[in-house]
Amino acid sequence: MAAYKYAGRTWNVSAQKAGEQLEIIERRDGSVTPQAVVDAARPEGSVLHNLFEWNDEKAAEKYRLSQASNFIRCIVKTSENDTTKYPTYRAFVNINQTEDRQNITGSYVNIQTALSDPKSRDIVLANAKHEMQTFRRKYAELKELASVFSVIDQLIA
Secondary structure: OOOOOOOOOOOOOOHHHHHHHHHHHHHHHOOOOHHHHHHHHOOOOOOOHHHOOOOHHHHHHHHHHHHHHHHHHHOEEEOOOOOOOOOEEEOEEEOOOHHHOOOOOOOEEEHHHHHHOHHHHHHHHHHHHHHHHHHHHHOOOOHHHHHHHHHHHHHHO
16 A cells, blocks of 8 residues: 655645545546536545535635735746747746645745845745656656756755
């Protein structure tokens, strides 16, 4: 049997029990979808039940906050000079400390503002390194990316 644990954040359900429940869903449906997880979690006795907010009023507000965060992260700026190497870039960046990843709403500032303030710049850099580590773990089995992983390892060190 596989051992499950959480990466990046914790939830109020045992990772082992949650992983086993996801295996059950995959065996039953052929894959795991968000809808299948929510449906499996609906019964109050479900292992996954406590992962979700079941009060519709509170859940609706959390969903709107999640949508707003997604919206903020999707706004990019374009370079007025298309000859630049990077013609588009994120307009706003999250300046929460990397340990604060459970904050669904985040706190975002204009990229130029963040990079001009030493503390915010350090946070942006720490977040970027965390994202690189996450990428490395996610794709560790792809040997074709070994040279990319080598560079990530050098940057993180």
